[in-house]
Amino acid sequence: MILELLELLFNAGFWAATIRIACPLLMATLGELICERAGVLNLGIEGIMTIGALVGWTTVYLGGDLSTGILVAALVGASFGLLHALFSVYLGASQHVTGIGITLFASSIGYYSFRILLPSSTTPPKIVAFQTIEIPVLSDIPFLGIALFQHTTFTYFAFLMVPIVFWLMNKTPLGLAIKVAGENPMALEAQGLDVLFIRTIALMIGSALMALGGAYLTMSAFDAFYFGMVNGRGWIAIALVIFASWQPFRALLGAILFAAFDAFQVRAQQLAGAFIAYQFFLMLPYILSIVAMIFAAKSTHYPRALLIPFRRGERH
Amino acid sequence: MRLEAREQTPAWLPWIAIISSSLATLIFAAVLIIVAGASPIEGFYELFRGAFGSKNSIAETGATATPLIFTGLAAAVAFRARFWNIGAEGQLYIGALATTFFGTGLIQFAPFIMIPFLFLMGFIFGALALLPLVLLRQYLKVDEVVTTLLMNFVIILLVSYLLEGPWKDPYSLGWPQAAPIVDSGVLPQIIPRTRLHLGFAIAVSIAIVIWYVQTKTLFGFSTRAVGFNPSAAKHSGISVTKTMIGVAILSGGIAGLAGVSETAGLKGYLTLDLSPGFGYTGIAVAMLGNLHPIGVIFSAMFIAVIYVGADAMSRAIEVPTYLADVIVASTILTVLVSLVLIKYRIIFKGKF
Structure with missing residues (x-):
């Protein structure tokens, strides 16, 4: 059995599954990373992913095309980011309570709207989701072709976000301003920039990415919306941000490692399901996240102004 | 726009703030009812009838408030010390597991010993579920928000395993549920032939005890000091770690x-749908009660009215039951705004 599990690592299908599982986590983690870099912990992530999954799917279900679905999900995500900013940035309310409130609000209003849209459906209706695109030439490479180059457009888009977020954070004035807002907001103020505005922008961009992570579930990984389908992925993304030390490429590494582990537990369940109950396999991703946080905690340098509301004229 | 700390808060302001935030929530709920194609006036009438209309509905509201008082207190006690325990949902299930382990035939006492014994076990095991996470926070700086949240998933999967496997009641006709609690462990009803049970009285008593502990004991003082300013508390000789451990145990x-009260009082046996998110709703209860133990009793009652009433309303005027969750979530947000406005005044001047 051990041998069969080791063989998985040389199985292209296993790595293709890993790539698919990593996508929603990757986008959500990048989104959270941008928010936290600006000094705001966004615990609304789980609810924003849920609402993103719902509106992306709904747009396509009601006749929009897939790219419109992505756009609508991003816009709705950004508006929940704005709502978060009104509470946590402009009013300076507790970021923890704001985030939990946004998560409960976004998911309950999502479920309420879904029930109004489809009052009594037992089997959730399906949409035509993103289809697999085989990249010419590259997809013919043995092993790597199947693992990396036979995915949906949304999957390639998700991975493209890593260099884009890296570029945004490290090569643009906005990225620099976001990082200073999270490290030393007084310095930003001294430069004549508006800390509250910069944090709001970061929350809106970050929340849009989270919503895309949710939309990936209903528009690429699956083709329908289910209750509770985000299933803690948002909380795992928060653990991954810490694991990644707020660096986009380390977030990619974390999401891939985590997804490989998740794909592994699914296969292990099939192999060892007769001896060990399936619930223990399902527990592993959550336990792994906690363990990863414990190991990352020692070397963690949180953005210095994380969780601290900025009030003009008050010194910290 | 900027915020300026108020030098003094007028006595009427908190009342206005609470009333206007409830009003804002009700207006928002009315909009959602209209969106669903129903009449809000009829809706609110059904809501109040559903929550207060008969002896049964009042008892039902009390029965729903019971777990919310417990989880609201759990959140309030922790948040007051700025310990962000978002894991009450998991700890509730651990309490329910302890009740099932000890209360389904393992040990038998007379009811007046058995019931306190089950509550004691629920308390101990609930505390033990949180203890490692507070130690991780204090000694290794592992953020407790994420660990408590993730543990909820782990614990619920553990419950699912036990209910489908070793703890499954062979007489349950295939349903994943545990064996019933022995008669001596079942909480008696407060109003006969309703679902209102002794757990409600225990919840209220615990709230009063917590209020006493917070206002009259050294531990209560340390909790507030640590929550207000940990480094200042440390300099004045308070052990932050010891206080945090105490807070987490509580x-x-x-x-x-x-979990004990729901298993031994309301249902009589453990199922996987024992809690429809009472742990998370407890956060709303704690916020609405201004993290005050007595406030928690009233806010739990208020949210129970919404849950029981909205449930009746959604059946009567045919809107989705998720409306109750929307109302509770928007209550958290509106109360949060009013709490800020009690402490600060907004000045619209200069650059936005």
């Missing part, structure tokens, strides 16, 4: 009591 333990 918070996890009280959440465990919710």
Whole structure:
């Protein structure tokens, strides 16, 4: 059995599954990373992913095309980011309570709207989701072709976000301003920039990415919306941000490692399901996240102004 | 726009703030009812009839408030010390597991010993579920928000395993549920032939005890000091770690009591749908009660009215039951705004 599990690592299908599982986590983690870099912990992530999954799917279900679905999900995500900013940035309310409130609000209003849209459906209706695109030439490479180059457009888009977020954070004035807002907001103020505005922008961009992570579930990984389908992925993304030390490429590494582990537990369940109950396999991703946080905690340098509301004229 | 700290808060302001935030929530709920194609006036009438209309509905509101008082206290106690325990949902289930382990035939006492014994076990195991996480926070700086949240998933999967496997009641006709609690462990009803049970009285008593502990004991003073300013507390000789451990034991333990009360009082046996998110709703209860133990009793009653009433309303005027969750979530947000406005005044001047 051990041998069969080791063989998985040389199985292209296993790595293709890993790539698919990593996508929603990757986008959500990048989104959270941008928010936290600006000094705001966004615990609304789980609810924003849920609402993103719902509106992306709904747009396509009601006749929009897939790219419109992505756009609508991003816009709705950004508006929940704005709502978060009104509470946590402009009013300076507790970021923890704001985030939990946004998560409960976004998911309950999502479920309420879904029930109004489809009052009594037992089997959730399906949409035509993103289809697999085989990249010419590259997809013919043995092993790597199947693992990396036979995915949906949304999957390639998700991975493209890593260099884009890296570029945004490290090569643009906005990225620099976001990082200073999270490290030393007084310095930003001294430069004549508006800390509250910069944090709001970061929350809106970050929340849009989270919503895309949710939309990936209903528009690429699956083709329908289910209750509770985000299933803690948002909380795992928060653990991954810490694991990644707020660096986009380390977030990619974390999401891939985590997804490989998740794909592994699914296969292990099939192999060892007769001896060990399936619930223990399902527990592993959550336990792994906690363990990863414990190991990352020692070397963690949180953005210095994380969780601290900025009030003009008050010194910290 | 900027915020300026108020030098003094007028006595009427908190009342206005609470009333206007409730009003804002009701207006928002009315909009959602209209969107669903129903009449809000009829809706609110059905809501109040559903929550207060008969002896049964009042008892039902009390029965729903019971777990919310426990989980609300669990959140309030922790948040007051700025310990962010978002894991009351998992700790509730740990309390329910303890009740099932000890209360389904393992040990038998007379009811007046058996019931306190089950509550004690629920408290101990709920506290033990949170203890490692507070130690991780204090000694290794592992953020407790994420660990408590993730543990909820782990614990619920553990419950699912036990209910489908070793703890499954062979007489349950295939349903994943545990064996019933022995008669001596079942909480008696407060109003006969309703679902209102002794757990409600215990919840209210615990709230009063917590209020006493917070206002009259050294531990209560340390909790507030640590929550207000940990480094200042440390300099004045308070052990932050010891206080945090105490807070976690209290918070996890009280959440465990919710599990005992639901298992031994309301249902009589453990199922996987024992809690429809009472742990998370407890956060709203704690916020609305301004993290005050007595406030928690009233806010739990208020949210129970919304849950029981909205449930009746959604059946009567045919809107989705998720409306109750929307109302509770928007209550958290509107109360949050009013809490800020009690402490600060907004000045619209200069650059936005």
